[in-house]
Amino acid sequence: MYLSTVSRPQTDPPEAGSGRSGRRIALVSGNVVALGTVSLITDVSAEMVTAVLPLYLVLGLQLSPLAFGVVDGVYAGATALLRVVGGFLADRIRRPKLVAGFGYALSAVAKLGLLLAGRSVPLIGAVVAVDRLGKGVRSAPRDALITASTPPESLGRAFGVHRTMDAVGAFLGPLVAMAVLLAVGRSYDAVFVTSFCIAALGVVVLVLFVRERDTPTVDAAAVDASRGTGPGTDATADDQDGKKPGVREVFGLLRDRPARRLVVAAALLGLATVGDGFVYLLLQRRENVDLTWFPLLAVGTSLVYLLLATPIGLLADRIGRLPVMLGGYAALGVTYLLLAGPVTGWPLLVLALALYGTFYAATDGVLIALAGPVLPPRLRTTGIALVQTGQALAYLVSSVLFGLAWQAWGPENAIRVAAVAVAAVLLLTVLMLAPVYRPVPRKVS
Amino acid sequence: MTAISTRAKIGVAVGSAVLLGVVATGYAVLVTEPAASPAATAGADTGPVTLEPGQARLLTITDRHVASVAATDPGGARTVSDLECLRVYAAAGTGVCLGPENAWSYRVVVLDSALRQQRSVAIPGLPNRARVSASGRMISWTTFVGGDSYTASGFSTRTGILDTRSGSTVMSLEEFAVTRDGKPYRSADVNYWGVTFTADDNVFYATMSTGGKRYLVRGDLAARRVETLKENVECPSLSPDGTRLAFKEAIDADPQQGWRLSVLDLATMRVTPTAETRSVDDQAAWLDGATLAYTLRQDDGRPDVFAVPADGSGAPRLLVPNAESPSPLT
Numbered sequence: 001m002y003l004s005t006v007s008r009p010q011t012d013p014p015e016a017g018s019g020r021s022g023r024r025i026a027l028v029s030g031n032v033v034a035l036g037t038v039s040l041i042t043d044v045s046a047e048m049v050t051a052v053l054p055l056y057l058v059l060g061l062q063l064s065p066l067a068f069g070v071v072d073g074v075y076a077g078a079t080a081l082l083r084v085v086g087g088f089l090a091d092r093i094r095r096p097k098l099v100a101g102f103g104y105a106l107s108a109v110a111k112l113g114l115l116l117a118g119r120s121v122p123l124i125g126a127v128v129a130v131d132r133l134g135k136g137v138r139s140a141p142r143d144a145l146i147t148a149s150t151p152p153e154s155l156g157r158a159f160g161v162h163r164t165m166d167a168v169g170a171f172l173g174p175l176v177a178m179a180v181l182l183a184v185g186r187s188y189d190a191v192f193v194t195s196f197c198i199a200a201l202g203v204v205v206l207v208l209f210v211r212e213r214d215t216p217t218v219d220a221a222a223v224d225a226s227r228g229t230g231p232g233t234d235a236t237a238d239d240q241d242g243k244k245p246g247v248r249e250v251f252g253l254l255r256d257r258p259a260r261r262l263v264v265a266a267a268l269l270g271l272a273t274v275g276d277g278f279v280y281l282l283l284q285r286r287e288n289v290d291l292t293w294f295p296l297l298a299v300g301t302s303l304v305y306l307l308l309a310t311p312i313g314l315l316a317d318r319i320g321r322l323p324v325m326l327g328g329y330a331a332l333g334v335t336y337l338l339l340a341g342p343v344t345g346w347p348l349l350v351l352a353l354a355l356y357g358t359f360y361a362a363t364d365g366v367l368i369a370l371a372g373p374v375l376p377p378r379l380r381t382t383g384i385a386l387v388q389t390g391q392a393l394a395y396l397v398s399s400v401l402f403g404l405a406w407q408a409w410g411p412e413n414a415i416r417v418a419a420v421a422v423a424a425v426l427l428l429t430v431l432m433l434a435p436v437y438r439p440v441p442r443k444v445s
Numbered sequence: 446m447t448a449i450s451t452r453a454k455i456g457v458a459v460g461s462a463v464l465l466g467v468v469a470t471g472y473a474v475l476v477t478e479p480a481a482s483p484a485a486t487a488g489a490d491t492g493p494v495t496l497e498p499g500q501a502r503l504l505t506i507t508d509r510h511v512a513s514v515a516a517t518d519p520g521g522a523r524t525v526s527d528l529e530c531l532r533v534y535a536a537a538g539t540g541v542c543l544g545p546e547n548a549w550s551y552r553v554v555v556l557d558s559a560l561r562q563q564r565s566v567a568i569p570g571l572p573n574r575a576r577v578s579a580s581g582r583m584i585s586w587t588t589f590v591g592g593d594s595y596t597a598s599g600f601s602t603r604t605g606i607l608d609t610r611s612g613s614t615v616m617s618l619e620e621f622a623v624t625r626d627g628k629p630y631r632s633a634d635v636n637y638w639g640v641t642f643t644a645d646d647n648v649f650y651a652t653m654s655t656g657g658k659r660y661l662v663r664g665d666l667a668a669r670r671v672e673t674l675k676e677n678v679e680c681p682s683l684s685p686d687g688t689r690l691a692f693k694e695a696i697d698a699d700p701q702q703g704w705r706l707s708v709l710d711l712a713t714m715r716v717t718p719t720a721e722t723r724s725v726d727d728q729a730a731w732l733d734g735a736t737l738a739y740t741l742r743q744d745d746g747r748p749d750v751f752a753v754p755a756d757g758s759g760a761p762r763l764l765v766p767n768a769e770s771p772s773p774l775t
Contacts, residue, residue: 054600055549058571058589059531061746064700064726119746121701181548183473190473197465204461208454278633290616292550292569294590406633 031149032158034209035142036165041202042104043166046135047173048195049111052181056188061119079129079136080389086137087144087385092244096141096148096381097212103138104206107131108199114192140385145210147372147380155372156321159365160313167306245378258374258436259383265429266367266387270394272332272425274402274418276301282339282411283352297353304357305364312361313369321370322437328362329426331355336419340412367391370437494526496535496558498775503732504535505750505768511542511560512768516732519750519765528560531572534730534772537581539609543572543588553586555609566614569603574680574728578642579775582610583666585640585649604637604651606666618651621664624672625655632656639680639728640664643687650681650690659695661709678709680728682737684755685775688712691729691737691755706739708755717757730771731755738764738771 057063090099110131117123143159150158176198177191184190254260280297283289289297316324335355338348368384375383405414449457494513496504501516505523511533512525530542531551540556551572555564570588577584584607589600606615615621618637623630632655640651653662653671661678664671677698681690688711693704703724708717719737729737738752748769753761765771 054571054589058573062742062748119742119744178549180473184476187473187476189476190469193472194469197469201458201462201465205458208449208458281633290567292567294569403633407631410631411633 028154028158028161029149030209031211032146032162034205034211035146036162038104038202038206038210039142039162039166040169040172041205042107042199043169044173044176045111045195045199045202046107046131047170048177048180048191048198049114049131051174051177052188052191056114056191057124060186060188063119063121063124079132080393082133083136083140083389083392084382084385087140087381087383088245088247088250088379090141090144090381091379092246094244095212096144097206097210099381100138100141100145100210101203101206103134103136103141104199104203106134106137108134108196108203110134111192111196111199115189140388141381143368143372143384143388144381145212147368147375147384148377149211150372152373154317155369156313156316156324156366157310158313159369160310160316160361163309163313163361163365164306167302167309170302171306245382249379250382253376253379253383254386256376259376261432261436262371262374262383263386263390265433266371267390267394268425268428269329269363269367270391270396271398272329272418272422273395273398274336274415275395275399278399278402278406278415279335279339279352279356282415283349285411286339287345287349289349297349300349300353301357301360304354305360308358308361309365312358313365316362316366316369320437321366322433324362325366325370326426326430328359328366329422329429331362332359333419333422333426335359336415336422339415340419370433374436494524494528494560496538496540496556496560496774498536498538498558500774502774503738503765504533504540504770504772504774505765506530506533506770507768511540513774514765514768516773520763523765523768526560528556530554530770532575532586532770534575534577534770536577536579536772536775539577539581539584541575541577541584541586543568543575543586551588553584553605553607555584555607564607564609564612566605566607568605573602574604574639575770576640576642576682576728578646579644579685580646582646583608583642583649585642587638587640602636602638602654604640606640606649608646608666615666615669618653618664618671620669622670623653623662624670625660626673630655637662639682641681641683641690641728643683650683652679652681658698659700661690661692675709675714679704681709682729682731684731685734689755691731693725693727693729694718696724706737706753708737708757719753719755719757719761720759721751721753721761723761730773732771732773738773740769740771 086099086103090096110127113127113130114124117127146158146162147155180191180194254263276298280294283297284294312324335352338352338355343351367387371384371387372380402414402418405417409417494511502513503516503519504511504513506512507523507525509529509531510525511528511530512523514523515521528542528544530544532543534541538558540560542554542556543551544554546552546567551568553566553568554562557563568586568588570590572586573589574587575585585604587602587604590603604618606618619635623635634655636654638652640649642649647666649664649666651662651664651671653660653673658676659679660673661675661681662671662673677695678690678692679695681692683690690709690711692707692709694707694716695704696702704726706719706721706725706729708719709715710717723741725739725741727739729739732738732752735755736752737755738750740748741751742748747767749763750765750768750771751761752764753759
């Protein structure tokens with residue numbers, strides 16, 4: 001049984017003077033850098049389109065964009081379901097790279113679809129849906145690849161570096177879009193073609209530089225696999241090692257205590273987040289931020305996220321991922337309280353955005369780093385997809401609930417209630433995950 | 446799978462990057478046409494456009510520039526100014542222009558009768574509606590704001606009002622207290638668009654949307670509140686005599702099915718659809734007490750201004766080809 005404790009997250013600090021840990025601090029694996037580069041390039045492409053899509057719809061096509069919100073909601077559920085299906089497929093055919101590549105390619109093609117959709121609102125809606133579908137399909141296999149190519153004790157760092165690179169791409173995207181528009185005038189088509197070309201380059205980098213199997217830690221994963229799908233799963237799992245994972249195994253995964261609790265914890269995290277839109281709206285109302293500067297609130301948050309993702313990932317590897325994630329919840333709770341609290345003016349803006357960005361940095365990648373070692377390699381992508389989907393669906397529910405709370409009690413009280421909910425979620429998460437993630441002394445040296 | 450050397454991989458990656466770069470640049474070069482100068486439009490001559498009331502002329506936008514045509518010959522020669530706007534409206538010698546501040550942001554410009562800038566306010570988002578009260582005192586605008594959040598791609602609107610006499614500005618009607626169906630109401634998803642002013646320059650009508658429904662509201666600027674009057678009424682436009690509202694009515698109350706241009710009698714609350722059966726996504730302008738003008742777009746997005754009788758009779762007719770944002774110069 002001691003092997004299974006090895007595969008548990010190592011939340012204890014690395015032993016001092018260990019030569020191994022000194023070497024590991026230097027780098028993340030080449031595969032993580034490759035995946036980070038793909039994400040960076042792809043996010044430049046994606047955010048270019050996000051930045052100009054309103055301009056294109058309203059000024060380029062002269063469409064009334066209010067109908068698009070409806071389209072959006074319809075596809076959100078379908079995307080969530082397909083994300084799990086994609087994750088399961090990646091595990092079943094054991095080709096996470098292929099499925100991720102398909103997702104990246106789908107989003108790239110969607111950029112060209114915008115050119116062909118013309119002024120048809122349903123077609124544009126469909127193209128946006130394809131783009132989101134690609135995003136949904138690729139994220140779980142991508143995170144599974146990062147997990148597979150990283151030693152368990154360095155996962156926080158690996159996801160931190162990956163999310164930083166991702167965020168850099170998201171930051172550059174709008175700037176590139178503006179540069180293209182400056183160069184060519186009001187040709188939104190040129191932005192879409194450029195975005196497609198950048199996305200295609202991302203796919204090329206993925207195909208060439210991302211490795212699926214021959215990573216040093218896959219050996220460890222193979223050992224992991226040979227012990228079955230973890231405690232709580234029936235013994236027949238061991239016999240299925242040579243076979244492809246089946247649907248029944250997915251349900252088996254959810255019977256597995258750590259995995260199930262993780263999915264529930266992810267859903268709770270989703271429930272605790274009321275959504276960026278509400279947070280920025282409250283800030284804007286509190287401080288009467290000039291509406292023309294309103295978009296900068298999101299920029300401020302993503303800047304903090306970008307800067308902190310890697311350091312917080314390193315911290316998570318050192319002091320444990322669960323405490324860091326709980327720290328993220330605390331940052332979120334304090335952000336909510338600030339929105340209805342006594343602090344005003346610039347201190348409020350700076351503090352709220354810094355804490356909100358910290359919340360993202362301490363939860364987004366860290367959650368998956370927490371999940372990686374718990375999930376059996378055979379079903380790792382499915383497990384990650386379940387975690388992400390649970391969070392996304394719960395978030396949809398919570399944003400609706402928060403809207404209702406706003407109506408019933410007014411914005412200030414609603415955000416106080418949300419802060420209380422965060423505290424409850426924090427407590428529940430501790431009760432649920434602490435027994436599963438109790439730091440265990442290493443038994444193998 | 447055969448192993449490819451890292452050097453070869455880098456070579457392929459760099460090659461792909463160069464190739465894709467060429468494709469992107471090539472496309473940009475091919476599609477970019479030199480911007481047509483406003484005067485290049487057939488039958489147009491650049492000249493002074495004035496907003497003096499009482500002219501028998503109609504104000505429009507042609508190729509993003511403020512232009513005017515003779516009301517008696519709207520399809521004929523037009524005068525195009527060098528003022529760039531996406532929406533324009535004028536009354537009593539005061540104009541409003543929603544135009545670019547720079548390549549990415551827009552502003553509201555208040556104009557005097559010689560199109561000189563009197564005042565300018567930076568606005569968030571993208572121009573959608575613009576109005577001036579009949580007296581020329583009150584200005585209003587609506588913009589689309591997108592991407593408040595990276596998890597949702599929904600759009601919202603912001604509607605503001607400027608009092609040119611006092612200089613006071615309401616940047617967003619969302620600050621106002623709401624009474625819905627007789628009861629106080631508040632919600633984060635409240636959005637406003639399409640203001641039209643009554644003769645007292647204080648009471649106005651507009652569209653408020655919340656919970657997936659769109660309401661006609663009557664607002665009181667001084668009291669900073671609005672109340673709902675009727676569902677499924679968008680972009681109201683008050684008739685010169687103040688008795689009727691032209692508006693767009695979502696077909697089966699579903700905006701995705703398009704809008705029917707209709708007229709609401711404020712005394713009886715009776716709705717009369719106009720003879721225009723194509724979907725009209727515009728805040729109509731009253732050319733006189735009996736005629737509405739509005740923008741319709743061809744499949745490729747090119748705009749034309751049409752007119753239709755307000756009483757449901759007759760048929761729509763093309764008024765000004767290749768133009769949008771019509772406004773009478775009253």
